[in-house]
Structure formats: structure tokens, C-alpha cells
Amino acid sequence: MTKKRLLTEFGMGSSLRRQDYTEAARRAVKDALWHNSINLAELFGKDKNEMLIDVEVAIGQPDQLDTAAIAEIFPYGQISVTAVQGGLDVPRADGGKPTVIANVAINVSLDLEGES
Numbered sequence: 001m002t003k004k005r006l007l008t009e010f011g012m013g014s015s016l017r018r019q020d021y022t023e024a025a026r027r028a029v030k031d032a033l034w035h036n037s038i039n040l041a042e043l044f045g046k047d048k049n050e051m052l053i054d055v056e057v058a059i060g061q062p063d064q065l066d067t068a069a070i071a072e073i074f075p076y077g078q079i080s081v082t083a084v085q086g087g088l089d090v091p092r093a094d095g096g097k098p099t100v101i102a103n104v105a106i107n108v109s110l111d112l113e114g115e116s
Contacts, residue, residue: 002113019097028104051077052109058086
């Protein structure tokens with residue numbers, strides 16, 4: 001397989017009061033995708049389900065990310081979700097749960113073996 005990255009999108013999302021890392025990540029993914037209609041597969045004569053979609057989520061507590069919930073956002077493609085240390089946990093002045101911020105990078109690739 002010759003995996004060729006064709007597109008990268010970035011997004012940011014937050015959970016203001018619940019310290020919900022998955023919700024912050026869901027919002028970041030939607031932010032990255034909100035204004036896009038990705039027609040890459042069709043441009044290369046491929047089916048949308050052939051798109052290889054790699055999602056990297058940077059959050060303060062990567063072990064708390066529900067990667068399956070993030071993958072469910074995408075209606076097609078072969079989805080891979082990876083959580084890494086990053087993002088930002090912002091302490092609250094009232095001592096409540098911190099506001100959490102997630103950043104995502106979404107890479108869309110196709111197998112272009114034999115393509116010129």
C-alpha cells in the first residue's frame with residue numbers, strides 16, 4: 001500500500017465545566033470538519049470508504065478519551081484515533097473542575113499505489 005496524505009484539517013474544542021475530555025475532542029473534530037465537504041476520494045476515482053482518516057487528539061489526560069466516540073463522528077472512511085498529551089487544562093478561580101481544551105489534527109489519505 002502506498003498511503004498518500006492529501007489533506008490535513010485542524011480544530012479546537014472545549015468542555016467548560018464538566019472536565020469532559022471526550023466532549024472537548026468531539027467539538028474539536030466538528031470544528032475541523034464544520035465548513036468542509038471533502039470530495040478527495042471521488043477526485044481519485046475511489047470510494048469514500050477507502051479514505052484513511054487519522055485523527056490525533058491532544059488533551060491534558062489522554063487516558064480519559066473515548067476514541068470510539070470520536071471515530072463515530074465520521075460517516076465513512078477507515079478511522080484511526082490517537083490521543084496524545086497536550087491541549088490545555090485551565091484552572092477555575094472558584095476551585096471547580098478545570099476548563100479543558102482539546103486540539104485535533106485530522107489527516108486524510110488514500111492508497112494511491114500505481115497512481116501517477
